[in-house]
Amino acid sequence: MMITKPKKADAANDDSILLKVRGLRIDGMSEEVWNPIVKGVDFDLKRGEILGLIGESGAGKSTIGLAAMGYARPGCRLSGGEILFDGIEMRTASEKQKRAMRGVRIAYVAQSAAASFNPAHRLIEQYQEAPVQHGVLSVEEAQSDAVDLFGRLQLPDADTIGFRYPHQVSGGQLQRAMTAMAMACKPDLIVFDEPTTALDVTTQIEVLAAIKDVVRQFNTAAIYITHDLAVVAQMADRIIVLRYGEVVEEADTRTMLSKPTEAYTKSLWAVRSLHKEEEPGEDTLLEIRNVDASYGGGVKVLHDVSIKVPTKRTVAVVGESGSGKSTTARVITGLLPPMTGEVLFKGEVLPPALKSRGKDDLRKLQMIYQMPDTAINPRQRVRDIIGRPVQFYLGLTGKKREERVRELLSMIDMEPDTFIDRYPGELSGGQKQRICIARALAAEPQLIICDEVTSALDQLVAEEVLRLLLRLQDEFNLSYLFITHDLATVKAIADEIVVMLQGSVVEQGMKTEMLTPPHHEYTDLLLSSVPEMDPDWLEDLLVKRAAAANAKARA
Amino acid sequence: MSNQTPDEPVRSSDAVAIPVIERVWWREAWKELKKAQWTAKLGVVIILSYVFVAVFAPILTPYGESQIVGDAFEPWGDPYLLGTDNLGRDMLTRLIYGARNTLGIAFVTTILAFVVGGGLGLTAATLRGWTDQGLSRIVDVFMAIPVLIFALVLIAIFGSTVQNLIIIIALLDSTRVFRLTRAVGMNVAVMDFVEAAKLRGEGLSWIMLREVLPNILPPLVVEFGLRFCFVFLLIATLSFLGVGVQPPTADWGSMVRDNATLITYGDITPLLPAGAIALLTVGVNFVVDWFLQKTSGLHDDH
């Protein structure tokens, strides 16, 4: 039986460079021509160091991470520069050379573990594949290692979990199993490609802690790719900020967080500064009373949900996936008539089904969606997207309609002459979301349901959108029901908070009251799991939680 | 009264916008075509020349469609460039008229199949629920019988006139169109902008025609090409089997059948109409393939 010893003791003082990247250029194929997507990136990675790559979508983070393995996705090519991994040039290495390195000395952890495990094989079979195929370990050695690693990664039933198939294991566990698989040959470097992005916050924390722990134990170097600043702050020793395929700034984590030098980096950090002073509501605009709901008469997804939204206030509904946030929105809009309970607007009961509601009921209650890409028809011009509700609800046509559309465009800070004839394809993500806001505004509503409206946007853009929403609230006395899983957004815009779990309301109240302890147990878990921009936050939290658990055990 | 001065502001910008877009569309298409691989260019040339021949058939032909000009099976040569057929009609004339008849029938059939299948598919995708379930189950049953076999049964029952052929084949083919329209329509119908339109209170026809349809046009255009080929081959096959287009109408499938005996003597004349069928479908398939490659966005360099 082989016992794997952590390498930490003998490798701790080894400060040599493991990966050296110089002038890396990567092209991507679009419209049948090669366009640069990474334009000359340099960086070094020491043994045992964790390097965070952060940036917005399209910054080239994942592409660079894969390039470290000498790999380019179909439709991409490594067009120039050098990638020296422990002295071996990975860009020009032969397929055979690269194969010998991958899985053994460099390993990869993908964003979606569910899709990256082969559904046809047991976890352990996939775990042992790299070490056995590369001749590093025998099957028995690999399997006993696996049990050890599964244990270190806090997977339940470490002895037997490997004999399950991927679909028999939860998402968070699968992500840890994939980390274990990457560790199988005790590689020098692991590339983590957004490993927690698809997970809920409370699950994310366990995975982050497990990854950090095991990487430290074996003194493995890592490239940690994410778009989440708070996450990278926990994980990385050093951070590189990327934008449009170029390095914006590079510094060790603490320096980067406390003293960013570049304007772009500063602006990224500034996002979380948006804050709204809460005000108690006066009269109630919308009320949901004791609503139970299910899809197609099956399992109940909402249990006795009651929420009040005051006039001119923002109520944030928070919860993880499956908590019933979006279902609540569907009940309010009439898309899903409730089994029991009712929805009241200004004290009057709304007909439960969409079809039986009058035009004016529909007008007063508008909705903005998470994905601006799919929320507006790509085959309609801005003029028609905004013009349709103007015409439909207010009966304006011709010149009057045109004028109103232009007015609305000005309200959302978009130059009418420039944008009115555009198709959505000719707009950026933030501009599309503004158009969605204008479309909702065109109906002259009293309440707007905002369903995760900023989560598909890059942080800077998200902040602009939030500012716009706050300004419009003031100007037009709007109420918002703001569905989100992001607590930074909640802090920025909410007056009141509703916490939901598994289809029920756990707790609700004013923002400050909800954000200061004591909380309901779940609220506490949820709030404390949201990463903060403090590099010590994760470790402090784990210490605190361990202490609490001990105290509980003793009591 | 056109006293418009050039600097007069345009009243409805929609009115100008549309022709601009169309001009751009043609230019784009031409530009794309110039970049396309040789197979696609060949395909476009083939299709255009067939359309030309079909439209100008009466001008291009030396004789009448079913005019008997000489003896049966005269060889290729002076008065009859490609010889005569089994009844002594000019082969070239019949071939050219065949383009008109065969193409025309297939085109009308395909259009009809798209109107019926596309319309129902769009309705099923938009309404979902029971409408969709009902229509889909009926279509499933229809699709459980191979088209050629089903067509033969229906022809045996109703007889093979041109109208019957068009209706029977269009109906059978519309089940395939339904399947595709429903599938791609469903992908669009679950999108947020369609939900937004429903929440606005829009009616069914607005949602179907203004929100969903414009977004599924590209795959439908490709499917039109494929279905056209299929219908065209099916009609040719039925005619070849003797249960399709009936004499004296010139039709490529039945021309092969009528003159098949020549094959035994090593004469390739009957292969001309068969080749004419094959060449057109090759052309359409080449263009469709190019379209598919362009829209699927699949490239790689491995």
Next chain:
Amino acid sequence: MGKVLTLIVQRLGLGLITLIAVSLIIFLGVELLPGDIATEILGKDAQPATVEAFRKELGLDKPPVTRYIQWVGATLSGDFGNSFANGRPISDLIGFRLQNTLFLALMTAAISVPLSLIAGVLAALYRNSFYDRAINIFTLTSISFPEFFIAYILIIVFGQQLGWFPTLSNVSAEMPFSQKLYLCALPALTMTLAVFAHMMRMTRAAILNLLASPYIEMANLKGLERSRIVTKHALPNAWAPIANVVALNMAYLVVSVVVVEVVFVFPGLGQLMVDSVIVRDVPVVQACSMIFAATYILMNLTADIISIVTNPRLLHPR
């Protein structure tokens, strides 16, 4: 395993329902026959008494429901009734023809399935290579050819120019196996060409789709050998799509057999059906179409069941 069994039973049930629905359509089709069958067959000048007697003989005086049940019962026991055209029992007409058709179809399948699967997998693995492009153009072209065009070209080349194979495939029951093979060479080759293009292209698409999965990328990034990625990671997940491709194309074979039999004057079911359509011998058409449809449904059912039993998610429930 319980779930798999339930799903299979459900599929079988669905297949049965489809078969019943199809038989209803084929039966009801005759009801829709414009005019009266009896008058149609006997001619307009027939004596009313004769027509009446004929109607009785056909059972047309009974209500449709009764006739449908009788028809189904008789069909199940192998009795398809008598031909309108020559009065002979249809089962006699069908018997050896069905055997011939099955022989031809199996022979074609034996050639075309391995050939197109291998060609398709290779095209997917060596995507965008010269081989891939060449075979793409070849298959696009042959998809566009009507079967009778392919058949006549083969007749001219192999039958007349080279003289390798006979151009008429008039097999009979007493012939030795080898002679049957020889006679069926050209028809089988025609059908192989017709079905190869479809099957190869579908295989290629299915494999490409599979190779784009994240777990294949993961296998690459684990540094595995290409051959291992294909056999260990792609193949176990490829059974369902491949079974689908094969079943669909075998179903397509059922159709192309009709044309090929006519060209080669092959005494099979397709030939019989076309002849009967021409003389509008409805009972024979009904019987033939039922057999064709049942085969087609069976093929698709098989594909469904194969994809159920090879789905790891179903085989290893939570």
